[in-house]
Amino acid sequence: MDSESPLLPVHASAKHGYGWALLACVATTAVATPLIGRLDLTNIVMLFLLTVLLVARRFGRGPAVLAAFLSVALFDFFFVPPRFSFTVTDAQYLVTFAVMLAVALITGQLTAGLRRQAETSALRERQTRALYEMARDLAGAISVEKVADIVNSFLASGFNLEAVLLLPDEQGRLNATAPTSGRLQVEQRFALIAFEQGSPVEDYSLSGYGYGAGYFPLQAPMRTRGVLVFVPNDREPDAVREHKNLLATLSSVVAIAAERLHYADVAHAVQVEIVSERLRSSILSALSHDLRTPLTALVGLADSLTLARPPLPAEPLETAEAIREQALRLSGLVGNLLDMARLHAGRVTLRKEWQLIEEVVGASIQLLGRGLADHPIRVALPKDLPLVEFDAVLIERVLCNLLENAAKYSAPGSPIEISAHIADKNIEVSVCDRGIGLPLDRLGALFEMFERGAAESATPGVGLGLAICRAIVEAHGGAIDAANRADGGACFTFSLPGGTPPAVEEEREP
Secondary structure (H helix, E strand, O other): OOOOOOOOOOOOOHHHHHHHHHHHHHHHHHHHHHHEOOEOHHHHHHHHHHHHHHHHHHHOHHHHHHHHHHHHHHHHHHOOOOOOOOOOOOOHHHHHHHHHHHHHHHHHHHHHHHHHHHHHHHHHHHHHHHHHHHHHHHHOOOOHHHHHHHHHHHHHOOOOEEEEEEEEOOOOOEEEOOOOOOOOEOOHHHHHHHHHHOOOEEOOOOOOOOEOOEEEEEEOOOOEEEEEEEEEOOOOOOHHHHOHHHHHHHHHHHHHHHHHHHHHHHHHHHHHHHHHHHHHHHHHHHHHHHHHHHHHHHHHHHHHHHOOOOOOOHHHHHHHHHHHHHHHHHHHHHHHHHHHHHHHHOOOOOOOEEEOHHHHHHHHHHHHHHHHOOOOEEEEOOOOOOOEEEOHHHHHHHHHHHHHHHHHOOOOOOOEEEEEEEEOOEEEEEEEOOOOOOOHHHHHHOOOOOOOOOOOOOOOOOOOHHHHHHHHHHHOOOEEEEEEOOOOOEEEEEEEEOOOOOOOOOOOOO
16 A cells, blocks of 8 residues: 555645745736836736636635735735825726736636645545555455454555454454554444444544544445444544545445455365364274274174083173173264264165154164163054155164163153154154253254263263264254253154155955
């Protein structure tokens, strides 16, 4: 950004301009006095009009008006007979004075107006170029702190303003992107009004004393991204009022930059999450494959010990059964890890068939067997449930995980209830228990990988069962949810698309 060309027009001070107007009129009088008798008075009037024109061109409207009146007075005193007196003997000179004054004033006004327009055009050109350079710098900014620095550099080049960039945090509070000096003061209530209503708020009561005078919302295409507060200094306390339109344009450019940075951060976070998920899935898959073989061998060795002939003594036999039980549990965990890796990698092909829900419910209960021995199972399935298209093996895995989860987190002897019903063309299946319930502050995270109901729990598990359930149900086009029961316990519900089952033809009896 060109800091040598100021963005504000540089005017000579009033005293300076008036002084030069006075000197110009005196100089014109000195130059024209020797020409008396050689030039007509009409030509001498032209010299004074030229002086007024030059003063207006250089110093503006006020000095030009002063030059016009001085020219008439000096012409009357030094050139109109009787000379060296303001007495006028010939009435025609009164007309000359009036016309001379009128022409001088009109000429001065027109020249000063053209000068002002030229200055305004030059100012707008410099401001447009500076805005373009600032927008170019903002396009390359990689942080909101850098955006604030670019804005302050732009304002310092001639506006006598400083800016404070306020962005909302996760709680909706507006915070400065960079620490502000003790001299700069921001009224949070005005900033909140501008942010919530989306319109500028101006307060000039303490303008020039380090307090914000203009609070401009950062209106981006998607939403309001924050507030840009402009603080004038004591040299030009009305700078915000004078450059309001330019500051509004500046706020729009900053809003676009802030929104670009926001979505860049979102894209970066998503990319990091994708890479992390791929790495985690690769590690899980590798570990699962490497651990499955030795665990299978360990289970086989434990089985051989329990089936040895002659039988082992009671104590070694109990140890062998414990080894087998723990090996099977560890094998199940490794299987969950492998399934999770396959589901996330998208390498699972659904083998969907039209079948009854009660069949997969019965298979799941029978498969768990001993794991549900301490809990009475209550199944409430309507007789008119239609056929549903699903992968029986995977949905059986969902029900097994939910039933095992219910058994682990409820007291022995407490019932586990399985129910199903039709809801909005979907089939909803619920597994409910009478356990300790779910933590309300972590309901949304229960279906994430390695998340458990209690952060520290003696119940075995690594927090993959519910994540596998969600992945399988979503692969079928359904959804799964969890909630606490009003009378105690937890309830997990998943839904499967109903669809239109094929027609089944009944065989005729001969």
